[in-house]
Amino acid sequence: MNILPSATVHHANHWTGSKTPLLRFLERCYQDFVTENAGNVADYIPELGKADPARFGISLATIDGHVYEVGDSRIPFTIQSMSKPFVFALALDTLGAERVERAIGVEPSGDPFNSIRLNAENHPFNPMVNAGAIACSGLIHESKGAGAFDYIRQALGRFAGRELSMDEAVYASESATGDRNRAIGYLLRNSGVVTDDVNAVLDVYFRQCSVLVTARDIAVMAATLANRGINPVTGEQVMTPYAISRTLSVMTSSGMYDYAGEWIYRVGIPAKSGVGGGILASLPARLGLGSYSPKLDKHGNSVRGIKVCEALSSHYDLHMMNRNDNARNSIIADYDLGQSPSRRSRRPHEQRLLAAHHHDVRIIELMGTLTFANIDYVSRQIAAKPRPSFIIFDLRRVAVITRPAGRLLAEGFRELAAFNVTAILSGIERSSPTWQAIAEWTEGISNLRNFRLLDDCIEWAEDQIVYRYSGAIDSHAMTELSEQPLLAGLSAQELTDLASLGTIRNYEAGTTIIAASEPPLSLFFLKSGIVHVRLPNGVRIATLTAGMAFGEMALLEAHRSADVLADKSVTALEVPLADFQRFREQRPRVGERIMHNLAQLLADRLIVANTKVSVLTAS
Ligand code: GLU
Secondary structure (H helix, E strand, O other): OOOOHHHHOHHHOOOOOOOOHHHHHHHHHHHHHOOOOOOEEOOOOHHHHHOOOOOOEEEEEEOOOOEEEEEOOOOOEEOHHHHHHHHHHHHHHHHOHHHHHHHOOOOOOOOOOOOOOOOOOOOOOOOOOHHHHHHHHHHHHHHHHHHHHHHHHHHHHHHHOOOOOEOHHHHHHHHHHOHHHHHHHHHHHHOOOOOOOHHHHHHHHHHHHOEEEOHHHHHHHHHHHHOOOEOOOOOOEOOOHHHHHHHHHHHHHHOOHHHHHHHHHHOOOOEEEOOOOEEEEEEOOOEEEEEEOOEEOOOOOEHHHHHHHHHHHHHHOOOOOOOOOOOOOOEEEEEEOOOOOOOEEOOHHHHHHHHHOHHHEEEEEEEEEEOHHHHHHHHHHHHOOOOOOEEEEEEEEEEEEOHHHHHHHHHHHHHHHHOOOEEEEEOOOOOOHHHHHHHHHHOOOOOEEEEOOHHHHHHHHHHHHHHHHHOOOOOOOOOOHHHOHHHOOOOHHHHHHHHHHOEEEEEOOOOEEEOOOOOOOEEEEEEEOEEEEEOOOOOEEEEEEOOOEEOHHHHOOOOOOOEEEEOOOEEEEEEEHHHHHHHHHHOHHHHHHHHHHHHHHHHHHHHHHHHHHHHHHHO
């Protein structure tokens, strides 16, 4: 076998710099097991017998694409039976599951890898024993003819993230001595599982077993299996999630030859070994492990490789059946309008309506990864209280919605729509992966809306409530100064005097009426339309409608702290600050009244802000 001399590498000697705990753990495995000398190098394929028994390499690839390497992780060796899962996945995707599943079973045989026994239908028990793997190679040959091997080699390369080559000597050696596998091939042809020329099919199989890989390659290939078929290093979707999940299933039940049951019981990580000394282990959604050490136990599994897998599984408690999830941890806040209205200042009659119907808008803020369990829990929280008319799901802190969760969530929206409840989503863009997770299931749901900002969702729902109970949202209505809370308590004469100091102004939607950067020169009383107050960093802090004042903070502060922009066309009375001050000074009672009103408005805002904070920090 041609060994790349430079490849023993760095790993053994250059362990410098800061290390992560996982790398230290892998190094400890290397130190602990490098002294393990039990087992024998496979020599039934003569060329394999030449392998250096001292070689030991470990590599672990994470699903975010980081690859750890220790020892001889870059020494090439032949993939052998570790090719079987990948070629099975390839057959599923190339010929379709129906065709493949008709030819090859998925039951464990409990037999050694080279068993000649077939199942009751005279088909291979599963694709992890030689009979099933030869049948897979036959299926690929059926579809690709003379190009079959290259097709397989390239697919294996996509799993590894690099072009792979073949060890000619091992191939020639196995081809010269592989009569037992030929016997299996003829048996399969006899039962109609292999339809092409047996020698041509066996040639594909022997070549695929002789593909050269390193422990690093195997780790990346295993991590691709763990990552629903997306190579975490290259980002390529190598195979479909269907093919990958079925491949991991047969690895679970039959990957470790006649040790498979014991293996999944003790280690609990789907794995496949090869007589070349490699072991591939793939823990779904977590990691891929590749190890290389040529000495094998009596089942044909690498002795040191098994020890590494056992240590990894037990040290970090990674057994795949040993998992839990907290169904309740995704709800960070659950409240209604009463506890957190929108930032839009409402006129008194609207406030009264919203206060009376605060239960009608429920807001549920979610976070993290939404799983099947989380969403079911959310559904039960919804069902536990009287049904509101609007439920806002704030998803801005949601990183991922799993597929099962996406489906369950969409079923929930459908259920709500049937009762005329509108579901409103905030914090996700239509182009985001989070939206994609639900988009597939939400088609045709009428009562589903989305806005980028939570405040926009709340404001929209409030408008619906106001409209529903008062019949109109009077954003165009003209208001009188007497409706201004800031001017409450002023006499008609005082209001007329004040009005005469100002000028009526009209602004188009989108105009900046007040710029934070400019000195405060006037105060505004909004007569009609809507404006919003925006901090210099772009955050909208309030939406104001007819009857409100803005720029009033200048009565307390010498600087502007926010911009004010027209949302809709606006009519406002602009009163120069200097004139307003003079007006106050000339009428001390009025001046005191206005400052009292201002204090009241600020106190109200503070109460709202405090409630919002407590809603978010309560649970
Ligand atoms: N090429 C080997 C054979 O068919 C693969 C066996 C294995 O790795 O288990 O004998």
